[in-house]
Amino acid sequence: PARKSKTSKDSSSELAVCHMLLAELEAHRCAWPFLTPVNHKAVPGYKKVIKRPMDFSTIKEKLTSNHYLNLETFIADINLVFDNCKKFNEDQSEIGKAGYNMKRFFNKRWTELLQ
Numbered sequence: 167p168a169r170k171s172k173t174s175k176d177s178s179s180e181l182a183v184c185h186m187l188l189a190e191l192e193a194h195r196c197a198w199p200f201l202t203p204v205n206h207k208a209v210p211g212y213k214k215v216i217k218r219p220m221d222f223s224t225i226k227e228k229l230t231s232n233h234y235l236n237l238e239t240f241i242a243d244i245n246l247v248f249d250n251c252k253k254f255n256e257d258q259s260e261i262g263k264a265g266y267n268m269k270r271f272f273n274k275r276w277t278e279l280l281q
């Protein structure tokens with residue numbers, strides 16, 4: 167079947183889903199390590215180890231300033247938050263466990279909403 171070209175309606179509904187997903191992530195009880203940028207002056211080694219820091223407040227700023235061209239770039243930033251967490255934190259640490267829970271929650275929710 168011919169590939170349906172994306173209409174502006176499609177992208178605005180995708181955008182609405184991104185806002186909703188982000189709001190759910192921010193409200194999650196395990197979101198606390200990811201709400202604001204990691205202060206690399208207060209966390210030894212973070213600046214050197216994590217090449218592309220990302221957090222939910224930065225994603226919200228990018229979303230509200232129309233930085234994301236499509237759904238994929240939004241999802242890529244969300245996953246960057248969790249990949250950074252897995253890279254820097256021990257799996258069984260409080261932050262490591264929070265990151266694992268948030269990633270599972272996100273994967274469940276976006277597949278429910280978008281697939």
Ligand SMILES: Cc1ncccc1N[C@@H](C)c1ccc2c(c1)OCCO2
Pocket residue numbers: 198199200201202203204205208209251254255261
């Ligand atoms: C996601 C992440 N990965 C590695 C390190 C930190 C963080 N989060 C920061 C906000 C953070 C989370 C928890 C903290 C903290 C900072 O500073 C000291 C007290 O506990």
